[in-house]
Amino acid sequence: MRLNRLVGKWAGAGKRRTREMFESRKVIVNGQVCEDGKTLIGRFDQVEVDNLVVQNEVPRYVMLHKPQGIVSATTDPEYRTVIDLIGEEWAGKLHLAGRLDRFTSGLVILTNDSGYSESLTAPSKKVGKRYLVEVDGEIGTEVVSTFKEGMWFAKEKVTTAPAVIKLLGKNKCRLTIFEGKHHQIKRMFAKFSFKVTKLHREAVGDLELPDELKEGQWAEFVPVR
Ligand code: URA
Numbered sequence: 001m002r003l004n005r006l007v008g009k010w011a012g013a014g015k016r017r018t019r020e021m022f023e024s025r026k027v028i029v030n031g032q033v034c035e036d037g038k039t040l041i042g043r044f045d046q047v048e049v050d051n052l053v054v055q056n057e058v059p060r061y062v063m064l065h066k067p068q069g070i071v072s073a074t075t076d077p078e079y080r081t082v083i084d085l086i087g088e089e090w091a092g093k094l095h096l097a098g099r100l101d102r103f104t105s106g107l108v109i110l111t112n113d114s115g116y117s118e119s120l121t122a123p124s125k126k127v128g129k130r131y132l133v134e135v136d137g138e139i140g141t142e143v144v145s146t147f148k149e150g151m152w153f154a155k156e157k158v159t160t161a162p163a164v165i166k167l168l169g170k171n172k173c174r175l176t177i178f179e180g181k182h183h184q185i186k187r188m189f190a191k192f193s194f195k196v197t198k199l200h201r202e203a204v205g206d207l208e209l210p211d212e213l214k215e216g217q218w219a220e221f222v223p224v225r
Contacts, residue, residue, distance in 0.1 A: 004037030106201030
């Protein structure tokens, strides 16, 4: 957004009075006087006019180890949410960069930076989400080859991107998928009449759930872009 628009709106001022605020060097952006009202500013630039704060939002990036039973939502009438787990006054401004089912545990990313969350969730970005999966039967070669090829999801009318699968035992695997369709992994296994008995997200793109982050705990991080 242009700075003069933000300042004018904040002050309830017309074009002329807004211009005067710039001319009299009253507008400060990130600690520096700014005389050019046409300057483009982002949501996280700090803006002051006449020592009053116009905009001062801190970007937040949170990794959370979601336990089973917690809902990936900002509010819920019945269950505790990931926001309840954070419990800070700024937590209400966060949104989720991809959800996990209530049944699923593991890494959830929350932020107030929509540009960042889109970089993780936009289908075009094809960010991998890695899970540990256990099912109620033996995972055979047909499952492995179908997952690697991609699967037809009739509801969305799409074929899923080829997944990466590594067997860890008869009924256990490490699975990376590149979309975030509703209940995707459960639905992938359900096509072979398997029920997922354990689902845990270990990583989203380059972000790994740190070992030291125990269930229910969270930590802020600085994203690498
Ligand atoms: N697939 C699922 O079925 N559930 C999740 O929470 C994530 C992926």
